[in-house]
Amino acid sequence: MSNKTWKHALIDFLESNRGLVILFFCLPASFVFNLLLNLRTKLHRSFFTSPNQHDKRVRRIQAQVQRWNQQPKEERKPLCTSRPNWLSLSTTFYRKDLCHRVNIDLFDILHLDTDNLTVRVEPMVTVGDITRYLIPKGYTLAVTLEISDATLGGLAMGTGMTTHSHKVGLYQENVSSYEVVLGDGSLVRASVEENEDLYKALPWSHGSLGFLVALTVKIVKVKPYIKMTYLPVKGQKEYCDIIRLFSGDASADYNTPDYLEATIYDHDRAVIMTGDYSDHDPTLPINHASRWYKPWFYKYAEGFLQKGKHTELIPLREYLLRHDRAIFWVVESMIPFGNNHVFRTLFGWLLPPKPAFLKFTTTPGVREFTFTKQVFQDIVLPIRKLEDQIQKSEELFDAYPLLVYPCRVYDRGPRSGQLRAPRKEYLVDGTNYAMYNDLGIYGVPGFVKRKKRYNPVRAMRDMEKFTRDVGGFSFLYADIFMDRGEFEEMFDLSLYELVRQKFGAEGAFPHLYDKVRPEIDVFEIGRQCEGMAGQ
Numbered sequence: 343m344s345n346k347t348w349k350h351a352l353i354d355f356l357e358s359n360r361g362l363v364i365l366f367f368c369l370p371a372s373f374v375f376n377l378l379l380n381l382r383t384k385l386h387r388s389f390f391t392s393p394n395q396h397d398k399r400v401r402r403i404q405a406q407v408q409r410w411n412q413q414p415k416e417e418r419k420p421l422c423t424s425r426p427n428w429l430s431l432s433t434t435f436y437r438k439d440l441c442h443r444v445n446i447d448l449f450d451i452l453h454l455d456t457d458n459l460t461v462r463v464e465p466m467v468t469v470g471d472i473t474r475y476l477i478p479k480g481y482t483l484a485v486t487l488e489i490s491d492a493t494l495g496g497l498a499m500g501t502g503m504t505t506h507s508h509k510v511g512l513y514q515e516n517v518s519s520y521e522v523v524l525g526d527g528s529l530v531r532a533s534v535e536e537n538e539d540l541y542k543a544l545p546w547s548h549g550s551l552g553f554l555v556a557l558t559v560k561i562v563k564v565k566p567y568i569k570m571t572y573l574p575v576k577g578q579k580e581y582c583d584i585i586r587l588f589s590g591d592a593s594a595d596y597n598t599p600d601y602l603e604a605t606i607y608d609h610d611r612a613v614i615m616t617g618d619y620s621d622h623d624p625t626l627p628i629n630h631a632s633r634w635y636k637p638w639f640y641k642y643a644e645g646f647l648q649k650g651k652h653t654e655l656i657p658l659r660e661y662l663l664r665h666d667r668a669i670f671w672v673v674e675s676m677i678p679f680g681n682n683h684v685f686r687t688l689f690g691w692l693l694p695p696k697p698a699f700l701k702f703t704t705t706p707g708v709r710e711f712t713f714t715k716q717v718f719q720d721i722v723l724p725i726r727k728l729e730d731q732i733q734k735s736e737e738l739f740d741a742y743p744l745l746v747y748p749c750r751v752y753d754r755g756p757r758s759g760q761l762r763a764p765r766k767e768y769l770v771d772g773t774n775y776a777m778y779n780d781l782g783i784y785g786v787p788g789f790v791k792r793k794k795r796y797n798p799v800r801a802m803r804d805m806e807k808f809t810r811d812v813g814g815f816s817f818l819y820a821d822i823f824m825d826r827g828e829f830e831e832m833f834d835l836s837l838y839e840l841v842r843q844k845f846g847a848e849g850a851f852p853h854l855y856d857k858v859r860p861e862i863d864v865f866e867i868g869r870q871c872e873g874m875a876g877q
């Protein structure tokens with residue numbers, strides 16, 4: 343057999359037996375791998391770091407950048423962090439090997455300010471770390487992500503959005519200041535009071551303006567439980583209207599729940615989940631939603647389509663990490679029997695497979711393969727177009743369930759960052775914000791499942807066109823398929839380019855577009871798909 347047929351045979355085998363391969367190889371390996379990673383972090387924390395060493399660590403990073411500056415101009419490669427791609431949650435693989443890598447070993451929580459309700463952290467602190475630290479003290483971040491491996495710095499430089507965002511907007515709204523090492527090695531603070539232009543351009547900049555070395559984030563007071571109500575709704579117009587009503591889109595005076603999300607299971611059925619902070623209430627059942635033997639959260643919620651409306655208490659941290667084990671519903675396509683009762687009882691504790699491990703084992707061949715057979719997108723779209731979003735997604739990907747997280751997008755005036763101000767017609771009456779929503783599309787498109795024709799590049803470009811037309815934004819952790827012109831139509835780079843000049847990022851850090859576009863030639867893959875379909 344030639345090399346090529348071997349490869350195809352192997353991929354075919356892996357594809358048809360993926361669940362077993364993952365169970366017997368990937369999960370145990372990922373588990374051990376995770377133990378080692380945790381051990382490394384623990385060792386690092388106990389021996390090498392402590393909050394009072396923060397300034398010293400930052401000076402080391404400045405020194406690395408200063409040394410880079412001493413190299414002759416034509417030999418300097420663009421700067422990036424040395425954090426390996428496989429540790430980040432982004433689905434793209436930026437070519438860090440072509441960059442000058444700077445080690446950002448910043449893992450500490452620096453200062454909790456309970457008077458001003460803020461916490462100052464180093465950027466590599468994870469959601470898992472901060473919830474473990476804050477919740478027992480009665481606080482949590484106003485906006486986080488439900489994946490314990492996500493880092494607070496990564497969320498700040500990328501995008502953060504959660505089920506509390508219909509009340510407070512994106513993660514960036516609740517960052518009060520950033521501390522950044524610039525291309526010349528100097529350290530600056532950016533907040534509403536100082537360097538406001540930099541403050542506004544840092545979110546959605548993906549490490550293309552400087553190295554983040556600390557940030558101060560707002561926190562909120564919490565209660566120990568979330569009182570969750572699952573509301574099953576039939577009929578598309580009906581569930582879309584209720585989501586909009588609950589989000590506060592119809593009226594700013596509406597008393598919105600603290601947490602709100604909807605999972606759409608098919609064209610006509612959705613479960614809308616509302617959560618409010620709560621103390622213990624003996625009249626309600628307690629659901630330990632995140633324990634290893636419990637059903638996957640989206641499967642559990644789906645059950646209420648049959649059983650009808652239900653209310654229960656979930657301990658706060660378990661609520662915040664409810665989607666962690668099944669990575670929303672991504673794990674299902676890898677381990678189809680993963681939510682089976684017996685599997686969960688015996689092996690449930692092995693989940694989730696670490697995104698880090700899955701990526702660590704992703705060879706370029708596998709990367710191309712997964713890219714053409716899976717869809718992985720979060721898109722910020724105006725909630726008044728929810729029906730159209732669902733329609734478009736069904737037409738292009740035919741993949742359910744769909745995730746809906748309502749989110750405020752504020753109008754901060756012209757040149758306020760990469761995110762364009764919402765269109766006037768979307769503004770909630772009497773306010774300076776519009777209600778958007780994250781539409782999450784994850785999994786294997788129906789066309790692929792049924793072995794029908796599917797061109798991921800064409801589908802994604804179609805989705806992006808729709809997104810631009812209605813004034814939405816693609817999350818940039820996922821693969822994008824836009825050329826530079828289309829990208830600049832979606833994102834406003836006018837302030838960004840000025841900030842790049844003013845703060846010396848030009849010539850030091852890669853440009854945002856170059857940083858986030860896929861490292862593989864997606865247009866070529868699209869052409870190949872067309873070619874195959876034509877045979």
Ligand SMILES: Cc1cc2nc3c(=O)[nH]c(=O)nc-3n(C[C@H](O)[C@H](O)[C@H](O)COP(=O)(O)OP(=O)(O)OC[C@H]3O[C@@H](n4cnc5c(N)ncnc54)[C@H](O)[C@@H]3O)c2cc1C
Pocket residue numbers: 423425429430431432446465487491492493494495496497499500501502503504547548549550552553554555669670672697720747780782784819857
């Ligand atoms: C299944 C799935 C679902 C998701 N759903 C959501 C969702 O609902 N809501 C949501 O908000 N997000 C969602 N995300 C995306 C997630 O927010 C991003 O991946 C985010 O960037 C956090 O990941 P990370 O900590 O690994 O960041 P990274 O990928 O490591 O970093 C993000 C960017 O910031 C840059 N960066 C990181 N640290 C620094 C630093 N110290 N200095 C300068 N630049 C830096 C990186 O270079 C990168 O470009 C989802 C991701 C997955 C995989």
Ligand SMILES: *[C@@H]1O[C@H](CO)[C@@H](O)[C@H](O)[C@H]1NC(C)=O
Pocket residue numbers: 455457458
């Ligand atoms: C709270 O913030 C104010 C204004 O920013 C500041 O003057 C004060 O010192 C802060 N309080 C604490 C305890 O740090």
Ligand SMILES: *[C@@H]1O[C@H](CO)[C@@H](O)[C@H](O)[C@H]1NC(C)=O
Pocket residue numbers: 459484509510511515516560561562
């Ligand atoms: C978070 O940001 C929003 C929008 O600016 C603001 O209304 C809210 O008060 C902030 N939250 C906290 C805890 O400060």
